[in-house]
Amino acid sequence: MPDKPRLKRSGHTPKVGIVHLGPGAFFRGFNAVYTDEATELAGGDWGIVAVSLRSPTARDQLKPQGNVFTSVTLAPEGWEPRIIHSIAQTLVAPEDPQAVVAAMADPNIKIVSLTITEKGYCTQPSTGELDLEHADIAHDLLHPDQPKSAVGFIVAALDARRTAGVKPFTVLSCDNLPSNGALARAIVLEFARQRNGELADWIARTTTFPATMVDRITPATTNDDIAKLADITGYDDQACVFHEGFRQWVIEDDFVEGRPAWDMIGAKMVASVAAHEMMKLRCLNGTHSTLAYLGYLAGYDTIAQTVADPDFEVLCNTLWRDEIIPTLKQPDGEDLSAYCAALMARYKNTAIRHRTWQIAMDGSQKLPQRLLGTIADDLNMGCDPKGLALAVAGWMRYVGGQDENGGPIDVRDPLALALKNASEGAKTNADKVSALLAFHDIFPSTLAVDHRFCDLVTKAYGGIAEGGAKAAVRALRIETEARAKQQAHK
Known part of the structure; x- marks a missing residue:
């Protein structure tokens, strides 16, 4: 690794408004960048709590840097780095599931977004229905206060908000799945129904699940990439991500309680995606x-x-x-x-x-x-x-x-x-x-x-x-x- 000082946050940490499940390279090169640019342009308390459902890698990379990282556009004429400040905190779910539920239940959180890949939805691929025999789903139904799956965390947090008399958050799927909003809604309601019919009815009445279409090619970061970026910038960034210049985000504009001004920096807000x-x-x-x-x-x-x-x-x-x-x-x-x-x-x-x-x-x-x-x-x-x-x-x-x-x-x-x-x-x-x-x-x-x-x-x-x-x-x-x-x- 290059002998350079580690990238550090300069300035204040943003107040949170979003919890994101799945802080991998795509999220960092897409959602976090859009949110960083939108809040820089239009303001708002839209800092992100980034939650890893499995590995501590993202936390271990980001936390020593104050949760800032470099987003690098790979243009034919050369690299274009930008430091992204939108992540306020990183959590690792298996280390403290209750801390994750508490973060999602915080009334300041208006949106819970997801980039958990197809398998993170715990569905049967041929039908798209929640797989109740999936090991994580079976565990979460037996141990609702110690969830492992994304849907388990979402339902636990929504249940906590309902009990506390707090509005629900918007569930925003950003995975490459057809009708991803409808899919997220279906698995959340089915899981909630397995736990409590009244909870499922409350979620159905009050929570929104906008569909999205996301597009940006984000190749895996290599050690050579990290070393080259250090030579260019003068700092070591273990959390850096690389992506093409092209990006496209189409979002069904259906949010419970507001959203960042993503539309002001290129996202297309539509009635149907x-x-x-x-x-x-x-x-x-x-x-x-x-x-x-x-x-x-x-x-x-x-x-x-x-x-x-x-x-x-x-x-x-x-x-x-x-x-x-x-x-x-x-x-x-x-x-x-x-x-x-x-x-x-x-x-x-x-x-x-x-x-x-x-x-x-x-x-x-x-x-x-x-x-x-x-x-x-x-x-x-x-x-x-x-x-x-x-x-x-x-x-x-x-x-x-x-x-x-x-x-x-x-x-x-x-x-x-x-x-x-x-x-x-x-x-x-x-x-x-x-x-x-x-x-x-x-x-x-x-x-x-x-x-x-x-x-x-x-x-x-x-x-x-x-x-x-x-x-x-x-x-x-x-x-x-x-x-x-x-x-x-x-």
Whole structure:
């Protein structure tokens, strides 16, 4: 690590108004930056209590610095650092759950926001319903004063506020999930109903759960990044985050008791975010996952490296044009073709080292939202989604745990062991596909038995297994271009 003085807070610590669950890199490079800029411009007591539900890493990085950190924009012309002051306090939930509940129950807290990833909602991926058999949920229902899960903390704090006669807070999901506000509301009400019907009714009447669409690529910070930033700034920042210049935040404007002036620094406040979030989930996240699995198997470390391969660039553009955009309703103020062209420019930004392995994490939780819904819509419209089927086959090959050179893949997924065992236990390519399609927590039963889908994925998996992901992407390009020429001559 560089021999530089540690970054320290200068000036006062902001008064709190927000508790945020999940203070990872995305939160620091997105929510905290928006809030910092909004309060600098318009004022307000919107300091953030950042709560880690698992690891003490964020606290250990931030607390010695007075909870300030550097947000670095990775522009093609160079790095653009800014010190962010919006975090007032950091807590680690397992160390003192009651302190977290007390912080959330504080009447000064107006918003509890979330970036806890798909698995943090403790749902069954195929249905989106709260998994009452999830270990953390079962624990929290038995021990409501010592919660472990995000929903357990939210309900415990809302119960404390109801008992004290305090208004509820707004629950603001900022995760990449379709209808994330409705999902957060559903799991909170179901959990509350398991505890106390009157509590659930009170939450339903008084608490709001705005939906959001968030977008900013935030690659993982490396030790080399920290050292380079120290050389540029003259201080050591263990909590620094790096991100692209682009950002987009669309928010359903439905808050119990106010919010920061996020709209004054670029957030779009709308009556409904549904069309925007579907655009982002399918166009960005869907192709990101596609590039992650197939790109990793092809030997590419980053998204920029992957789309530098012309065949992968064509794959992306073909997915958007033929398989994704036709399933979407155009959001107000957006041009879908222009949006996708801007995405490709972002993917090609070599200053963003967004690793394929990082994006590939937790695929069992991500596939239903990012790929499978689009595939189902394509099939219903009579379209054969060969590109998206190739993406699913790439995921299947990836979770098998062995790369194309015979080396191990470090698969990070809640179902990693079960998926690997299912793949290894099947002899033929078709059997492997069938074994993985049988995971009904991932694949809806209607899709898992759809012969068109099964045939497409089986063929795509065979192509990857026999010639590798790179050759399979190339073969699909050749087939697509040949079909386009035939249609042009008709």
